[in-house]
Amino acid sequence: MDFKLTEEQQMIQAAARDFAQREIVPIAAEFDRSGAFPVATIRAMGELGLMGIEVPEAYGGAGLDAIGYVLALIEINAADAAHGTIMSVNNTLYCNGILKYGSEEQKQKYVRPVASGEEVGAYALTEPQSGSDAANMRTRAVRSEDGSHYIINGKKSWITSGPVARYIILFAITDPEQGAKGISAFIVDTDKPGFRRGKTEPKLGIRASATCEIELEDYRVEAADRIGAEGEGFRIAMGVLDAGRIGIAAQAVGIARAAYEASVEFVRERKAFGRAIGEFQMIQAKIADMKSRLMAAELLTLRAAWAKQQAQKTGERYTLESSAAKLFASEAAMYITHQAVQMHGGMGYSKEMPVERYFRDAKITEIYEGTSEIQRMVISRLETGLR
């Protein structure tokens, strides 16, 4: 076993850290307050190769591996989780989804502009009545008689980057009799008629990552823009989420690391009863528990990224590694940011320090791309074989 990073992995980690600390840290609080989408920094991240890290250079990406992606994502999230969310959905749910399941023509047409950061990509699975129970969707795609296209009608909700995305991977029912096996995946171009954006969600955290409802009314999609075969959509949705959940684990590690580092600095400086508060045992116990959980979360996340890399060679699933990393890292981030606020006392509750933002941002990692309850269900089903 070798924990040493390759030269390429160290380079992308350093480049992401440098950009995040220089360009994102100074603007993060302001974008959190306004909720505006950070267009300029996202474009700049595209130019640096951060919006399509694992995408081969032939399709406009940086051509790096899954571990390099996780390392870069941790750095961006340690600066600001809203930028991290946009980056994660763009890289994994969108680009990797098409790379893994799409045709050569789709890769050429739909991956390049998004991997380079010129356009933003999104992923639409959730509907108002179906979040955790993802197969219970209602959006319907009806194929034309000559088979050349489909007409899609329906509503999707909680679409990350929905307000700005040019292209969206969208899941719809093509055969209502078949349940999960009657779902298909499509690439939707938001510039085409029949596509509408609904209300933008006012969120607790990751506020600069825009989220909205979308509606399709007699939206026409060419059959060539279906990803995979008819009926393969649910398997594609789940396969894409296996990769996506590693991204959310990395996000949780990044947020947790920022909260932990702020706490270490604070307990060294802050005095109470004539001593640095870091000299009190109750604070020491918190620091030790935070650090141990942070290290464990980081290792599980890197292990899942490594499993994903192996899977690219073997074709095996890495669902267990991905769900375990997401479950553990998101709960660790919630614990660590909670302790960080507590240790900072009144300053932890103030918007003058970033720890209250870390605390708000961490919460979403236990919810999106499958709640902690869903991750526990997935892990238990895999381990016991029982449903």
Ligand code: CAA
């Ligand atoms: N890879 C490949 N195939 C998979 C799979 C995976 N990871 N998981 C399931 N499948 C297959 C199953 O093998 C099964 O196929 P067979 O019948 O041929 O065996 C089929 O899919 C149906 O699977 P299940 O019977 O397990 O389906 P289910 O209805 O019980 O649901 C679930 C399973 C795990 C609960 C799933 O619905 C789920 O993950 N729910 C959470 C949804 C979610 O994460 N939503 C997040 C939305 S995206 C988001 O948040 C993005 C964002 O904006 C940032």
